[in-house]
Amino acid sequence: MRNRELVSLILIAVVAALALWINLVPGQTFLGRDVSFRLGLDLQGGIQVLLRSTDPETTPDEMETARRVIERRINALGVGETVVQLAGNDRLIVELPGVENPEQAIDTLRGTGRLEFIDSQGQFLSPGTVVRTSNSPNPPQLSATEGVTETVDPATLGPIYQSITDGADLDTGSVQPTISQTGVASRPAVSFTFRGESATRLAQFTAGNIGQPMCIVLDNRIVSCPVVDAALTDGSGVITTNSVEDRDAILNQLKYGALPVPLVVETTRSITATLGQESVQASIVAGTVGLVVVALFMILFYRFPGVLATLALVIYTLISFAIYRFVPITLTLPGIAGFVLSIGLAVDANVLIFARLREEYRRGRDIRSALELGFEESWPAIRDSSVSTLITCAVLFVFGSNFGVSIIQGFALTLGLGVLISLFTAVVVTRTFLRLAAPLFRDDRAWLFGIDRREALATPPAGPRVV
Amino acid sequence: MEKLVARRYWWFLFSLVMILPGMYFMLLHPLVTTGKFAFGLRPSIDFSGGALWELRFADKAPGEISDEAVAAVFAAQGFDNAQVRMSQVELDGRQVADAIVRTRPLSETGLREETAAVEAALQAEFGAVTRERLESVGPTVSQESTRSAIFAVVVATLIILIYLTWAFRKAPHPVRYGICAILAMIHDVLIVLGIAAIFSTFNQRFEVDALFLTALLTILSFSVHDTIVVFDRIRENLINRHPAETFDAVVNHSIVQTLPRSINTQLTTFFTLTALLLFGGETIQNFVLIMLIGLVSGTYSSIFNAAQLLVVWEHREWRRWFGRGGSNADERSAAPAN
Numbered sequence: 001m002r003n004r005e006l007v008s009l010i011l012i013a014v015v016a017a018l019a020l021w022i023n024l025v026p027g028q029t030f031l032g033r034d035v036s037f038r039l040g041l042d043l044q045g046g047i048q049v050l051l052r053s054t055d056p057e058t059t060p061d062e063m064e065t066a067r068r069v070i071e072r073r074i075n076a077l078g079v080g081e082t083v084v085q086l087a088g089n090d091r092l093i094v095e096l097p098g099v100e101n102p103e104q105a106i107d108t109l110r111g112t113g114r115l116e117f118i119d120s121q122g123q124f125l126s127p128g129t130v131v132r133t134s135n136s137p138n139p140p141q142l143s144a145t146e147g148v149t150e151t152v153d154p155a156t157l158g159p160i161y162q163s164i165t166d167g168a169d170l171d172t173g174s175v176q177p178t179i180s181q182t183g184v185a186s187r188p189a190v191s192f193t194f195r196g197e198s199a200t201r202l203a204q205f206t207a208g209n210i211g212q213p214m215c216i217v218l219d220n221r222i223v224s225c226p227v228v229d230a231a232l233t234d235g236s237g238v239i240t241t242n243s244v245e246d247r248d249a250i251l252n253q254l255k256y257g258a259l260p261v262p263l264v265v266e267t268t269r270s271i272t273a274t275l276g277q278e279s280v281q282a283s284i285v286a287g288t289v290g291l292v293v294v295a296l297f298m299i300l301f302y303r304f305p306g307v308l309a310t311l312a313l314v315i316y317t318l319i320s321f322a323i324y325r326f327v328p329i330t331l332t333l334p335g336i337a338g339f340v341l342s343i344g345l346a347v348d349a350n351v352l353i354f355a356r357l358r359e360e361y362r363r364g365r366d367i368r369s370a371l372e373l374g375f376e377e378s379w380p381a382i383r384d385s386s387v388s389t390l391i392t393c394a395v396l397f398v399f400g401s402n403f404g405v406s407i408i409q410g411f412a413l414t415l416g417l418g419v420l421i422s423l424f425t426a427v428v429v430t431r432t433f434l435r436l437a438a439p440l441f442r443d444d445r446a447w448l449f450g451i452d453r454r455e456a457l458a459t460p461p462a463g464p465r466v467v
Numbered sequence: 468m469e470k471l472v473a474r475r476y477w478w479f480l481f482s483l484v485m486i487l488p489g490m491y492f493m494l495l496h497p498l499v500t501t502g503k504f505a506f507g508l509r510p511s512i513d514f515s516g517g518a519l520w521e522l523r524f525a526d527k528a529p530g531e532i533s534d535e536a537v538a539a540v541f542a543a544q545g546f547d548n549a550q551v552r553m554s555q556v557e558l559d560g561r562q563v564a565d566a567i568v569r570t571r572p573l574s575e576t577g578l579r580e581e582t583a584a585v586e587a588a589l590q591a592e593f594g595a596v597t598r599e600r601l602e603s604v605g606p607t608v609s610q611e612s613t614r615s616a617i618f619a620v621v622v623a624t625l626i627i628l629i630y631l632t633w634a635f636r637k638a639p640h641p642v643r644y645g646i647c648a649i650l651a652m653i654h655d656v657l658i659v660l661g662i663a664a665i666f667s668t669f670n671q672r673f674e675v676d677a678l679f680l681t682a683l684l685t686i687l688s689f690s691v692h693d694t695i696v697v698f699d700r701i702r703e704n705l706i707n708r709h710p711a712e713t714f715d716a717v718v719n720h721s722i723v724q725t726l727p728r729s730i731n732t733q734l735t736t737f738f739t740l741t742a743l744l745l746f747g748g749e750t751i752q753n754f755v756l757i758m759l760i761g762l763v764s765g766t767y768s769s770i771f772n773a774a775q776l777l778v779v780w781e782h783r784e785w786r787r788w789f790g791r792g793g794s795n796a797d798e799r800s801a802a803p804a805n
Contacts (some may be wrong), residue, residue, distance in 0.1 A: 042750075050608060052575075103579040264575035266605040275521070275599040282748030290742035294735050301731065334678060337751050340743055341685070341758070344736035351735065352696065355728040381699040384634045385692035391626050392688035396681060399619035405513055405612045405677035415685070 008432040016315050019322035035325040040332035043280050045273030047102035053090040053261040062260040072256035102270045110263045112219045113253035114167035120215040129222045135163040164205045167258040169198035175254045180240040188247040189240045199235025207231035283336040290340045302354050304448045308433040309350040316346050316425040335410030342418025349426030352378040367441045389419050472719040478771035489661010492668050507664040511676035514613045518603035520568040526594035527564040529555035537566050540592050544585045546570040573603040616680050638702040643780050648694045651773035655690045658764040678754040686761030693769035700725050714781045718774050733766050
């Protein structure tokens with residue numbers, strides 16, 4: 001008997017010490033892992049977008065390629081912990097924490113990066129004009145303006161220009177920043193090379209149209225319309241831009257390859273770091289107040305066992321935080337609400353056990369058997385209620401994988417985890433503490449345990465007094 | 468305390484009184500006021516699509532900017548019918564104006580242009596403005612969310628029913644426990660939906676969003692949680708009952724035994740939720756409020772509905788409900804128990 005409690009106590013001490021260590025470790029690294037808290041976008045600020053392919057025949061392979069392209073472009077931006085993941089068959093979730101001007105970043109990312117040369121029929125089209133090309137006759141810029149999905153008469157969209165090259169034939173390895181020298185003026189530029197059929201067609205077209213303009217088009221937008229000086233026999237060329245920023249944007253879009261499908265922004269959520277910080281502070285206050293009030297209540301109502309339950313609650317908090325840090329679990333505002341709520345659940349098991357213990361004691365049992373019965377008899381209720389909460393958490397988690405409502409996943413995760421951890425703290429920890437404390441109990445110290453046999457005489461066993 | 472079960476029809480009547488006003492605002496109020504049927508719940512952008520902007524005007528004191536002025540700026544930028552709610556927020560030690568604006572969703576391709584245009588126009592009109600938050604949900608996404616929300620509630624209910632039936636397999640009539648627990652759950656859903664409908668009707672700030680659904684599902688699980696504790700005691704007491712003890716007495720006795728626990732758990736959760744309500748920030752206030760109401764309802768329904776329904780079922784009392792035409796709840800509650 002004593003031996004078993006000793007083993008439990010050592011186990012609890014080890015777990016608590018480990019949790020404490022993870023929470024307080026200097027440098028916030030444990031076993032080579034970064035164990036600082038991970039805050040969700042709603043707490044640290046940033047943007048989350050859902051990009052959807054507008055091509056109805058998008059294949060999973062194309063989406064996977066799109067994901068990789070976007071990921072490489074994001075890495076080139078150099079922002080912190082980003083997320084790029086597939087959602088369903090035609091969607092991508094992108095998360096960028098702490099970006100200034102997030103909309104602009106998203107705009108660059110979702111640019112298809114489809115570089116084309118078009119036969120402009122001898123015209124000089126002005127840069128920035130949106131044009132239809134034979135490779136991409138229905139650019140999203142033209143079909144979905146102002147967020148309304150009305151069918152636009154094709155005739156009003158303007159002519160379709162013949163594409164000479166295909167964006168897919170661009171040799172991404174050849175895309176380099178360069179400087180274009182026109183007379184004395186030098187401007188930032190990007191050099192590139194086409195391969196395969198596109199290179200052949202470019203050579204043929206330029207050979208036959210010397211002295212004529214030819215337009216360079218990026219994502220259906222005219223970049224420039226240089227005059228063909230000589231035949232481009234090797235498929236290579238240069239895009240001249242007006243500023244270093246423009247050049248870098250084009251470079252980023254071309255270098256990591258073209259997106260195989262055009263993407264539009266279906267849903268976006270952005271929040272500033274200021275607002276996130278306010279939420280963090282509010283949560284800390286709410287969590288602390290919640291913990292303190294529950295602890296006070298338990299101590300006032302259950303006295304000594306209440307103190308033990310509070311100790312178990314502290315261990316519970318330490319373990320929860322350690323797990324959040326170690327796994328790591330990204331904390332969101334609903335996630336924190338889930339944790340605060342789970343404090344209530346964590347003491348519920350103790351309330352069940354203590355209520356039972358009082359009851360058994362009043363029935364005239366001695367403290368030890370009242371204790372054991374308290375645990376034994378309340379176990380089925382604790383188990384069944386935990387399982388039902390876990391079921392709900394699982395359902396919420398699955399439901400939360402739906403992009404539009406992803407915020408509830410954090411809640412389901414922390415609440416579910418709370419139920420599991422509280423099974424350990426409320427059952428193993430409190431039981432060990434109470435068993436170890438049982439020898440302290442004497443009938444004249446019954447008040448310390450918040451139990452009183454006299455009531456048992458006044459009320460029949462059926463009805464303990466309701467407080 | 469001995470008459471908890473005997474007065475069961477009073478408890479049912481009380482539940483009905485609590486549910487009916489909410490159901491009026493949920494199902495009939497829009498029909499009465501506008502002549503068109505609609506659910507009396509105001510869906511958030513999560514479920515109906517749209518965009519939500521939170522703006523702070525550092526140069527303006529609260530009250531200096533009217534809702535209409537902000538809405539006009541939005542309208543000029545192509546966002547007609549913007550719904551504006553002005554409030555205040557503390558910034559560097561002083562109160563400044565803060566606006567929450569709901570509009571149509573942002574364009575799928577011209578996101579940057581649209582937000583930049585609105586911000587420039589606001590700046591021209593009201594001086595320094597920061598956009599603290601911007602959420603835009605497209606129509607497809609919101610429809611999918613609505614579908615899966617309904618799906619989630621149904622799936623959770625079914626799985627809990629199956630689990631309860633299994634957990635009580637050793638008690639006589641295990642399915643009864645599951646179904647009575649579900650009925651109590653439905654009671655809580657109706658209460659919470661009704662309250663949400665009343666809030667939607669009278670409080671402009673209230674919206675049914677993803678967090679509301681989270682609260683609803685959590686309430687369901689807590690309601691079942693409470694019901695299980697009571698049922699568990701009934702199951703235990705049934706096994707050890709005296710031959711002379713009636714089913715009603717066992718249920719009554721079990722409810723009384725679990726009351727301290729029910730109240731204490733209620734209190735601890737009540738404390739944590741109140742702390743969240745007071746200090747947890749505005750974003751989750753509605754969520755916490757709904758949780759609080761649901762929690763009280765959940766505890767009530769486990770004691771005064773779920774357990775009582777077991778008794779009703781035990782006696783198959785519904786056979787008497789319609790037999791004595793015109794009998795009222797009061798009369799029925801006086802019916803002798805077995």
